[in-house]
């Protein structure tokens with residue numbers, strides 16, 4: 676195949692949900708490989724430090740929340756903004772230097788090859804999670820929750836709790852992620868939705884890096900997260916058994932956003948472009 680007929684490379688947009696990342700954002704940014712990423716967007720969730728100033732100095736596009744929305748609320752803004760660009764693949768990268776951004780080319784490959792629509796950077800595919808500094812209780816909880824998720828969702832994943840992920844545009848245009856929690860359980864809900872909507876998940880191995888600035892989730896918040904993850908699984912079971920149908924697992928994104936936003940965010944807006952019959956409470960950030 677000559678250069679002229681080679682398929683165009685996908686447009687890759689990195690989104691960073693940020694909260695007090697001033698000490699780590701520069702390192703995270705510096706490790707992003709050249710020539711792979713077309714655009715970087717950081718959403719600041721009312722950090723109390725210099726995150727916004729440093730990100731702007733680095734030339735990163737910054738969106739500022741004027742109220743603290745939480746990690747899930749932050750991601751909603753990230754993905755809505757990314758859909759507003761011409762992204763083909765969206766990579767979520769924590770700006771706390773916890774994940775190795777040099778692995779972005781590997782992370783996006785299964786989507787490029789058409790093998791998956793969600794790729795998880797797993798710290799459990801190789802055996803270094805504890806050696807990398809993951810606290811023992813997080814290690815055990817992670818294993819337990821991942822086993823529960825595999826059983827309920829009929830998957831064979833090694834880790835469902837990573838913050839290093841790549842999404843296809845197709846997936847983000849379909850899942851009604853704006854109905855998810857604004858808290859950390861957003862990450863679990865989006866995996867449940869991925870399975871509910873029939874998208875494929877792939878994994879790549881990534882190293883584990885724990886250090887002071889890379890982790891703020893304490894024991895108590897981890898318990899809340901664990902219980903909320905189990906509740907996301909219960910929601911899936913109830914929905915599939917038709918006991919408690921869940922809009923989060925049935926409605927598509929185009930079905931719950933306004934015509935204006937469908938035109939603005941979706942690559943191919945639906946032809947039957949009526950207003951949604953029953954709007955759910957959603958807030959767009961911009």
Ligand SMILES: Nc1nc2c(ncn2[C@@H]2O[C@H](COP(=O)(O)OP(=O)(O)O)[C@@H](O)[C@H]2O)c(=O)[nH]1
Nearest residue numbers: 692693694720745746749769770889890891892
């Ligand atoms: N928006 C928002 N993000 C948060 C908050 N707390 C942590 N984060 C972000 O959520 C991600 C995961 O949090 P982190 O403390 O690193 O979790 P851990 O590494 O699992 O212990 C990081 O990218 C943080 O910047 C918060 O209160 N609001």
Ligand SMILES: [Mg+2]
Nearest residue numbers: 771773889890
């Ligand atoms: Mg972290």
